[in-house]
Amino acid sequence: MPRLLAAIESRRDELVALTQQLVRIPTTNPPGEAYRECAEAIGRRLARRGFSVEYVRGLGTPGDSDRYPRINVIARREGTRPGRCVHFNGHIDVVEAGRGWSVEPFAALVRDGRIYGRGSCDMKGGLAAAIVAVEALLDSGLPLPGALEISGTVDEESGGYGGVAYLAERGWFAPTRVQHVIIPEPLNVDRVCIGHRGVWWSEIETHGRIAHGSMPFLGDSAIRHMGAVLERLEHELLPRLATRTTVMPVVPPAARQSTLNVNSVHGGQPEGYDGLPSPCVADSCRIIIDRRFLVEETLEGVKGELRELLDRLAAERPGFRYELRDLFEVLPVMADRAGPVVQATLAAVREVLGREAEVVCSPGTYDQKHIDRIGRLKDCIAYGPGILDLAHQPDEFVLIDDLVASAKVMAVAAHRLLTLDA
């Protein structure tokens, strides 16, 4: 084991170079630039190391076209004898660079022990660390039963439908072929992330009757009806959600409860013209609700609670009419803390960093949802280098020391998992 750790340490420059190579391929999503180039860079490298490499296009998934094909890469290497398969999954897409950078976003500049660039932290650094970890493990001479898999997948930032969801639907994450998954998302090198809260997005629309703005009493304002909804949310639902506790160790701690955000409000005439508006009573008002929920709650309960509040308002408030539309939903997931991948990774952090890792859950979702819900593979975590807060920010960077440390942890954890039955 010390030899394995030393071997990874000696590959520090190689790990930096691989991260730089990946960051310099600007896989911006949307629209999904350069996916093929990035997938093939990973595939070519692993093919040279004896992996069998397959490219799977998420045909017909959102955004897929011949101009922007959703190309995923999956590489597998069989071990010395049949056994468990440990899979590392990283998304290759990055969000747009945006404004406010002091360095070139896709140059992968190295300075002061950091690699700067869009995707360096979220999450090409983590993917590069997983690749180098696996390569060092293969070169270590340690007997390795089972199989090692690495995938680079698309569209995580836009829901993962052309990436992990597409692969999971086609059996790539079936528990018969993969047993343990580590997703090297940037959760910090001393945290093991076992899952995330659920999401329900919905739209509430209130209805009214149009009239002249100088005689509002002749109409019925949808905006005033929505005001009543917001008042109930503020004074009834939000305080109730704040009292719900959870066994989920969500970070930051303020997210360790149910939350609800009103993502937008639109009422009355549309904006976007230059002239003066005309005086009308609004006949429609819409809000988008972003509800994050816990493993202790059910999606039916979450929906029913909001509907009950609206129905009560309809019974009490003259003229109140509403529609509630579902937009998007993801159930919460949480891996078993006592399960193999959590325990192997905690032990690896102890061994490599000499300290206890914190077990956490993410406030928002990531591709674990598809592996869990569609793939039915429960032994899955996120563990990887990078500071979560830097994701999607200008001047995103990853610390080179963290890259190396996480590669060591991933190699040790993978070895433990492969040899569990030995």
Ligand SMILES: [Zn+2]
């Ligand atoms: Zn990510």
